Amino acid sequence: MYTMEKRHKLNNIEDLSFPTLYPRCLNLREVYIAVDGQCMPCCDLSIGLGMPWKLFFKEEWNLNYNSMDKILKSIETFSRKIKDTKNSPIKKCSKTCNTPWLNSRNYFHLELSTRCTLQCPKCPRTAWPLTSPTTVFEKTDMKFNHIEAIIKALPSKWRLFLQGSLGDAVFHPQLFDIIRLADRKKILFEMTTASPSRSLKWWEEFYNCYSNPASEIRFSVDGLEDTASIYRKGQDFNKVWASMKLGVKNGKKITWSFIPFSHNEHQIETASKMAKDNGIKFLLSPSNRWDGPEDPFKPKNPQLSANYDRSY
Ligand code: SF4
Numbered sequence: 001m002y003t004m005e006k007r008h009k010l011n012n013i014e015d016l017s018f019p020t021l022y023p024r025c026l027n028l029r030e031v032y033i034a035v036d037g038q039c040m041p042c043c044d045l046s047i048g049l050g051m052p053w054k055l056f057f058k059e060e061w062n063l064n065y066n067s068m069d070k071i072l073k074s075i076e077t078f079s080r081k082i083k084d085t086k087n088s089p090i091k092k093c094s095k096t097c098n099t100p101w102l103n104s105r106n107y108f109h110l111e112l113s114t115r116c117t118l119q120c121p122k123c124p125r126t127a128w129p130l131t132s133p134t135t136v137f138e139k140t141d142m143k144f145n146h147i148e149a150i151i152k153a154l155p156s157k158w159r160l161f162l163q164g165s166l167g168d169a170v171f172h173p174q175l176f177d178i179i180r181l182a183d184r185k186k187i188l189f190e191m192t193t194a195s196p197s198r199s200l201k202w203w204e205e206f207y208n209c210y211s212n213p214a215s216e217i218r219f220s221v222d223g224l225e226d227t228a229s230i231y232r233k234g235q236d237f238n239k240v241w242a243s244m245k246l247g248v249k250n251g252k253k254i255t256w257s258f259i260p261f262s263h264n265e266h267q268i269e270t271a272s273k274m275a276k277d278n279g280i281k282f283l284l285s286p287s288n289r290w291d292g293p294e295d296p297f298k299p300k301n302p303q304l305s306a307n308y309d310r311s312y
Pocket of ligand 1: 116117118119120123124126164165166167168194196232
């Protein structure tokens with residue numbers, strides 16, 4: 001027999017109109033905004049062989065059809081319902097499976113561009129474009145007027161997180177204007193990049209676009225000169241390393257984000273020392289994108305990989 005409380009929860013589940021709900025927790029860390037202006041409750045929900053994506057493509061959550069303020073209110077209502085039921089519309093999200101419930105969002109995650117010149121084998125743009133049911137893999141950039149609306153609606157003390165799941169932010173044709181705008185509005189940003197095809201001259205100009213020393217650039221470099229391009233196919237280690245040191249010289253907060261793989265796990269100590277010696281923060285970022293336990297990229301040391309694979 002259902003108690004009143006249980007009945008209330010079931011009503012909430014039905015309201016969500018999802019075909020199946022799973023008794024799993026969700027860690028809503030951010031509001032994710034895809035390159036075409038589609039907003040979603042969290043990027044953790046959005047990635048995964050294209051299937052969970054479909055659940056969150058609501059026209060009213062797209063900046064082409066609605067204002068950011070209205071979208072935010074609607075997403076908040078949605079998240080509250082999910083939180084009440086403690087049930088998730090997806091079986092497993094890409095990063096937060098089985099973590100305690102958290103609803104601690106404090107940043108907008110923007111997918112500024114779906115362009116990239118590298119070909120990392122486990123990147124969704126390299127691995128999944130043919131299986132996606134949507135057009136998110138088309139090469140395109142976020143509209144500048146969407147970015148202005150997003151920045152205007154950013155709640156106070158929230159950050160901008162510029163990290164592509166499908167491309168690299170450095171390819172947005174108006175990136176300098178975006179960074180200048182955020183800096184003018186005193187908005188803290190964090191940008192992750194593998195610095196594909198970007199020159200020292202380009203980085204010099206980029207660093208001149210902002211003054212807040214707390215804003216951070218995270219360079220994704222998985223190894224040293226002889227190994228970095230094994231995974232980041234096409235990356236020039238020396239060029240990226242020079243761009244990182246240039247950032248420090250310009251007084252910027254620079255982080256070296258290093259994914260341990262079987263071909264670079266022996267270099268972690270050297271890389272970490274190199275970073276420290278040059279005023280760069282070193283961040284070990286274990287990956288969860290493994291094609292099963294026999295994946296040849298997987299580090300031999302089990303403590304250096306997240307403990308689940310990317311099958312859904
Ligand atoms: S650098 Fe980033 S966007 Fe480019 S291929 Fe690699 S993971 Fe994908």
